[in-house]
Amino acid sequence: MGLPIQDLPDEVLLAGYGQGDPELAVAFVRRFQARVFGVALAIAGNPSVAEDVAQQAFVRAWRHAGAYDPRRASVGGWLGVITRNLALDAARVRPAAGLDPSGLLERLVDPAPAADPEGLLVAAEAAGTLREALRSLPREQATAVVLAGMVGLSASQIAEREGIPLGTAKTRVRTALRRLRAELEVQRAHRA
Amino acid sequence: MPEGCGALAGEPLAEIALGIADAQDRAAVVAHLESCPACRDELRAMTEVADGLLELVPPAEPPVGFEERVLAVTQPAPRTVRRRWPRLVAAAAMVAVALAGGWALAGRLSSPAPAGNGAVETAALRAGNRTVGQVVLVEHAHPWMSLRLDAGPHDVTVRCQVVGNDGRKVTVGTFWVADGRGYWAATLPADLSVSKAQLLLPGGRVLAAATILPG
Incomplete structure (x- = not known):
């Protein structure tokens, strides 16, 4: 049976991209560029910096395609982590003090319609369960886990930013992540 | 939890x-x-x-x-003159694939398409009557294949060998199987019309085989 390139699994496109297959490389970049740029823009804030970060992320993915391990993450998740780390490196030049964690949290739990409805639909389908779980957290816990997971702030940085004791910041981060995990398992069990 | x-x-x-x-x-x-x-x-x-x-x-x-x-x-x-074999080694090491005894790559793969048109064929990966993964063959000037397996044994080194219609056997990669599932990809010789792919254990015993039916 034949399968159009656009319907190929993510892993196959990544392998083709890494090996220099022209058609699969184009398909790979087209499939993931909006997601990669979205993460870069959400963290970097500046479109120009975000473009540089997104391009670096694709270059890094190309160089390290052979290191991708599907047991550890989806291709999209792997690319997201690469992009986040590069964006955080770029953001270290501009301290995170300018970030608006409330705005970032709002965009995560209640995203605005994107210019790419199809892409948003796919992303929403994949992430809908986690989005619901994040929405169900107390606000201070959700903010703490977003500051840690998205912005890369340590517990002490979160404590300073939120004006709370270090122990409280750690408790919020740990509780939030455990509750997210528990909520995901409950929702998955209900859907099974 | x-x-x-x-x-x-x-x-x-x-x-x-x-x-x-x-x-x-x-x-x-x-x-x-x-x-x-x-x-x-x-x-x-x-x-x-x-x-x-x-x-x-x-x-x-x-x-x-x-x-x-x-x-x-x-x-x-120019993309058409990329060196292929050194990349093949990297690709072979790229991701562990789990394989179980008696598995076979089975399915009908169509004849190669003209280079550069992006023809892709898929086939179910089967163990006996069970589908346990997927095989993808990309037919370009630089043909390559990928395997995805969803269950299998741990800690096994396997060698992947393709066999041409002319009987020629070419090893396209040796890789370590670390877990029960995985994904692996490698380039294929451009001048080989593949009729069979087989996976060999150390010592040469065939662990799995695929018969590629002519298009």
Whole structure:
């Protein structure tokens, strides 16, 4: 049976991209560029910096395609982590003090319609369960886990930013992540 | 909900999963993780959740020309003269594939399409009557194949060999199988019309085989 390139699994496109297959490389970049740029823009804030970060992320993915391990993450998740780390490196030049964690949290739990409805639909389908779980957290816990997971702030940085004791910041981060995990398992069990 | 073995209660697994743990905190749990599968599973599950946060970010269209700029760096012309075999070795090592005895790559793959038109064929990967994964064959001037397996044994080294219609046998990669599932890809000789692919254990015993039916 034949399968159009656009319907190929993510892993196959990544392998083709890494090996220099022209058609699969184009398909790979087209499939993931909006997601990669979205993460870069959400963290970097500046479109120009975000473009540089997104391009670096694709270059890094190309160089390290052979290191991708599907047991550890989806291709999209792997690319997201690469992009986040590069964006955080770029953001270290501009301290995170300018970030608006409330705005970032709002965009995560209640995203605005994107210019790419199809892409948003796919992303929403994949992430809908986690989005619901994040929405169900107390606000201070959700903010703490977003500051840690998205912005890369340590517990002490979160404590300073939120004006709370270090122990409280750690408790919020740990509780939030455990509750997210528990909520995901409950929702998955209900859907099974 | 499993919480590991309990020995790390109060320790910074969450911070490690989120990538914000400092070196001292990380060192405090590493030794335990090395000897505790339950806590490793716990950390893996928490890391999956932490990384999933990134998938909540709404996609955003990059500026016009972004795709071309990425491809100009990563796919430099002329693409048709890329060295293939050194890349093959890297591809062979890229991801572990789990294989079980009696598995076969089976399915009808059509005849090669003209180079460069992006023809892709897929076939079910079967063990007896069971479908256990998928095989993809990309028919270009630079043909290659990928295998995805969803279940299998652990800790096995396998060699992948393709057999041409002319009887020629070519090893396209040797790789380590570390877990019960995985994905692997390798380029294929451009001048070989593949009729069969087989996976060999150390010593040469055939672990799995695929018969590629003519188109």
